[in-house]
Amino acid sequence: MRLIYTAYCAVLFAVLFILFFPFIFLCIQWDGGRQYAHGAVRTMGRLFFILAGMPIRIDRRFRPDPKKAYVYCANHFSYLDIAVTGAVVPGFYAFIGKKSVKNIPLFGYMFARLHIMVDREAARSRAYSLAKCIRVLKEGRSIIIFPEGGINTKEVPKMTYPFKDGAFVMAIQQQIPVVPLTLVNNYKILPDAYPLRVRWAPVEVVFHEPIPTVGLTQADMETLKEQTFRVIEAELTKTRTSESRSRNFA
Template identity: 55%
Template structure:
């Protein structure tokens, strides 16, 4: 049954994207149309979770202003995290993610056109992606980033240490950090070397923003640790409740 459920999820995920992609392709051809392309990704995520029967339960301790500019930071334990973000957050944002995504047919084209790529094989890629992320914030568009730098945690649900990039750009542009705790995605699609989908409610918490107004680059470490502790405390609390 689990294999059949996984197959059904794959059919829904790929089939929906194939249906939506022609419209998205058109929207990606002009800068002014790209917010519509972004909305198509959100529709993709919403419909997917309905079709596979996974309820989405989000606790909003803060509801972001759809026109506001933020740096959204979340823990990253599962590849389904990316699809979930479009369901949780309504803002027009750019992901900062691995350039490997561009090798995926159709999806890679969209990612290259709409988001910020990091090629870890290139020595100057991190500096380039940071500069592009800062330009994105300057243009009035939010950034979505997994500050662990990928799915790298060895003891899930304990996070790996955060990297500096998200906090450097937030301080430089004086925009708030919005921490997000993704509580159950690793139970739905574990990163264990196998592709298996498990039915489990998707649960997340959107935390109150951490303001960066008045901070300088000397505050990067403090801001990074405050964000880490906020997300980690929620993971620990929910794990205790589950036990």
């Protein structure tokens, strides 16, 4: 059944992408159209989860103002993470994505036009991407970033630490709050393993209370990184513990 469901999800994504891409392509040809393209991509993502029969359950301990800018930091264990965060984060935002995403036909072009690409191995690329992120925040858009720097952990669902600096440098510099997001179970639905197989389950996301940065300086960056890590990791630990208890009592 998992193979059939995986095939269905793949076909569904392809059909939705083909239907939406012409409109998105037209919109991303000029700066003023990017917000419309952004809305179309969000709609496409939400439709995917609806038609896949995969409800998204959101624990909103904080309700972001869609008109304000935030730096959203989430754990990253699954290729599903981008689709989920893109569907649930309100407002106009930009992802920070690996340069390699640009190599995916059509999708890579769309992603590069809407979001910010970075080659983490190149200092010049990192500096350019950071400057672009700061410009985006000044425009009132949010940033979504996976501060682990990719799917790097060998012990899912334990995160890689320390986090990369970028998210926290920009948040402090612009005095914009960091909003931790816990993507609770994406790694179970679409594990980072070959061959890729999708398992049906409701998607679970937690919006945590924002961590303020007003008054912080770059000297406080390590503390801010640790605070963000602890909030997300505590939620993941709680989930692991409850699952362990469920198995013990089963």
